Amino acid sequence: MMPAGDGPDEKVEILMGTEAETARLLSCKMFPYFTFLAFVELMALSKLKRLRLRANHFNGSLPDKGLCEMKNLRELDLSRNRFNGNIPACLQNLVAIRLLDLSENNLEGTMPPFISNLTSLEYLSLSHNRFDGLISLPSLANHSKLAVFDLLSGNKNFEVETEDFRWIPSVQLKILRISNCTLNKGASAIPSFLSSQYDLRVVDLSNNGLKGTFPSSILDQNKRLEELTLANNFFEGAINLSPHHNYSYMKKLDISVNNIQGELPMNIGMLFPNLESLNAFRNALQGVIPPSIGQMRKLQTLDLSKNNFTGEVPEEIGMGCSFLWILKLSNNNLHGKIFPRQINLPGLALLELDNNHFIGTIGNSLANSSQLISLDVSNNSMSGKIPSWIGKFSTMVSLIMSGNSFEGFIPSSFCNMKDLSFLDLSHNNLSGMVHSCLFVSSLERLHLQGNNFIGFRPNGVSNSSSTHLVSLDVSYNKLSGHIPHWISTFSQLRILLLKGNQFQGSIPDQLCQLNKLRMMDLSHNNLEGLVPACLANISFGTLRDEDIELDIIGWWEMMSLLQTYEYKSKEYSITSHGDLNKQEEVEFVAKYRLEDYKGTVLHYMAGIDLSCNKLSGQVPSEIGALNGIHSLNLSHNLLSGSIPASFSNLEQVESIDLSYNKLSGEIPQELIKLKFLAVFSVSYNNLSGMIPYQNQFATFKETSYENNPLLCGAPLNKSCNSSVHVLLPSSKEDDDKENGGEGSKAFYAVKAIKGIWC
Missing domain, CATH: 3.80.10.10 (Ribonuclease Inhibitor)
Structure with missing residues (x-):
């Protein structure tokens, strides 16, 4: 998503003065306008102070010529491009740099040590790259002006070290994002330096394998905290918040995908009156949903799905959270009717209530949420007719009502x-x-x-x-x-x-x-x-x-x-x-x-299943051209003739079921080439000859071949040297007989067993 002012119609803006004291700006907002200017030409702009080239299509390695000569540069933003390779060591020349943003590229290699020398840095963002090695936060001990440290790693093995008993932090960060890293060699503890931070506005420690109880101290120490993201960790225990604090600056709380237990504080709506997003997805929370959530008048996103909440949906949420546009309560133990009383959710766009125990139908009050885009009430105990007013949602994109007892048209x-x-x-x-x-x-x-x-x-x-x-x-x-x-x-x-x-x-x-x-x-x-031979024209994977x-x-x-x-x-x-x-x-x-x-x-x-029909004739050899198929089931039909040797070309096939047909001839030895074949059944046919017994075929049991009297060899208990005589059906009339008559007993067994499976 592109920030305001970075749209495709934005023009190149170059403001350059002749005096060193004049503010310099070179800003290119979109790729098509900047192809004429090579990076090497930037050498002439030695007095440039601000360079923004974000959100273009630049690729290749970062240029060291020109860029590293801009010793007066204060701000360098190359984010949201496609640069790769290492960070040039010559960037250490930018001793006056205050803002360095290289995020959302494909940069790799180890973190250059010279960053510790750029002591004028106030903003450092290296997120969404592929760095390896280690970066030490204590190495930035002299960066007293640093306000933003943003490192959401694209490489889980990238190490971030925050602990050093000799380090006395002099920095007071505003924004701290350390996510998807190996934090402190996997120590799993909240970084101890956070105990010295008192002015944080945004904290993101998601996806770091952290353990312990909910770190309420981050909230208590940072009175102006606006966002706290702890998602995808291993926090457990209850959410214990001080009843004497009012976290009125908080806008976003994300504790999703942890193991937090107990109940949400019943006064959570009073503790976080200005919260805009509350995400507790996939935890072990229980009890009722606090009605006080309805006091969060600015709430836009509420996700309590995949927990153990019970009771009904509080009507206070439907009346008090008028700005709500995402409500997800799925996979809980909620019951009762859905919005049986009046609600005031005019901007609701997504409503997910699936996998609960709701009954009845959907309350008519939801009809006023005219902006609804997605509705999921699947896997409940709802009944009655589907309300016709749902069709009035002209913006509806996804409607899921499966797994209920709705009736009618x-x-x-x-x-x-x-x-x-x-x-x-x-x-x-x-x-x-x-x-x-x-x-x-x-x-x-x-x-x-x-x-x-x-x-x-x-x-x-x-x-x-x-x-x-x-x-x-x-x-x-x-x-x-x-x-x-x-x-x-x-x-x-x-x-x-x-x-x-x-x-x-x-x-x-x-x-x-x-x-x-x-x-x-x-x-x-x-x-x-017949089985159409033209099925071979279909890609099937x-x-x-x-x-x-x-x-x-x-x-x-x-x-x-x-x-x-x-x-x-x-x-x-x-x-x-x-x-x-x-x-x-x-x-x-x-x-x-x-x-x-x-x-x-x-x-x-990728698969074909034509089983349990009355298809007849031979199996088309063209089916062997479907080399992307994983499953082929032609069982329980009236197919005759031989198994095509072309089946050996089904390179990806894992399952072939030809059982309960009238196939004859030998099993092609070429089929041993099928290295992914895990299931093979030709039982209840009239096949003959030696069974292939190499590679995957050495793993199949006797049941794969049962009731083929003329088959021999392993895994059957029958040597191919013995002679077996079986009376075969001589005409179509014999095949159609339902009782008595001359014919193979195997075929009559098919009729008896086929009804069980089909």
Whole structure:
């Protein structure tokens, strides 16, 4: 995020006087305007005092020529570029430097020792680089003017040393950020020098592996503290705050991802009356949510998710926190109804109440929160009809109501949500038709599985403009007829799950036009006919998803809290990204297990499941071209012929299930090349010959091959020297017989067991 004044329309500003006493400024705000000026030409600007080149596209190493000759330089800001390599040693010539900002680059190497000689420094920011080695805070003992020390490391192995019994700190910092480092060789204690700091405004010690109880002394000693970030550590115990203190300057408190226990102070709203952000995500807090939070009149973000809170949501929050725009209470033990009384949250943008015990429906008072962008009430005990007023949220981007007992139809008003990107109504008792108007151009993910839908209205969505659809899951409904051809118009589709419906007819060749598909599940239907050879045209993991994110809802990246701190002539922007990303989750059977694939795992999963249908004919050899696939399941069908030797080209495959078919011939010996294969089943077929028994195939049990009377060799207890005679079915009529008659007993066993699995 770019600070005010750094927009793309900003022009180059060069103010240079002829007198040494005149203030000098060279400021370049955007890359396209600065390509004409080489760094070496800066040598002529020996009297320059302020140089700001932040937020450009500069790359390569930092130039030592020219830059290091500017001995009058007071401020140097090269942040938010792409510089790499080491910090030039000649920067030690800048003895008058007061502000040095090299943050958000790709700089590496050890921290140069000359920084300890730049005693005029007031602001030092080296965050978001790749430094290694060590920096010692006591080495800055003579930096009595230092007010800002900002070091959020991009390398967890980078060491920061703050302890030295000989060091008597003379500095009084305003902003201290030491994050994502190995702090004091992993000592896990709060730096002791903080006991001498009394004027801190911002403290960030996140992600340092710190242990101990909540460090309330930081709050008590620094009366004007505005931000305290202790996230991603191992703090435990209760939050003990002095009842005699009023922390009225505090704007942000982040204790997320720790092990803090006990209850929040019941008077927390009086202790922090001006708090704008409270984040206690993923701790072990319990008890009720203090109603006094409603006294935080300026509160914008409240995240108490993934704790053990009980009781109802205090109505004081809904009435008193009128500036609230992010409210996250998910994964607790909260109960009651959602906002049954009047609320005053006009700016609410994100509401997450999932994984609790809420009942009933959503209170009508939420309808006044017209700016709502994301609503998640999934996995509760809610019931009744989905309120039609939800469709009035024209700004809605993500709506997740899965895992409840909602019934009735999808409100037609949902078609008014033209910005909708993620709609998840799965695992409810919804019925009727799915409105084709839901397929708006912005829609990326539609999850309707586990309901009682019977079709789409009107019949087809061929005129749909939903060109961004990535995931379509309508599994386990009551959809019937042929698989709709219009699905092929979703050219960006990666996940197609139609499992557990009543589709019939053949698999349409039009699905082969979905060349970016990664996961296809058509299992547990009544499909018949051939397996389309054109499935080989689909990438199934071989194409890179450079143009789309499968793992998160990327539009939340713009949802960040920006707070700007003015310090002398520099704008110090501290951006706080909450845990705002929503992970997509889909179910897919692989290795005999129904797995939930979500987050970044979706980038690596690719599979086809056509099991439990009535598909016939031979397995197309072209399937062997799908060398990016991880799971292939064609079991419980009527497939015949041999196993294609081309399957040896499935380089990434981990699971192949061809069981319960009518396959014959030998198992291709070439399959031993499949080095990732963990599950292989060809049971209940009519295969013959020697079983491959090398590499991964040496790990498969007898159950992988059972009820193939003509197979021999390990792991079966049957030598390939013995002769076995089995009567095979002689005609299609024999295959269709349900009782008695001549034929292989193995095939009759298939019919008996197949019903259990399908």
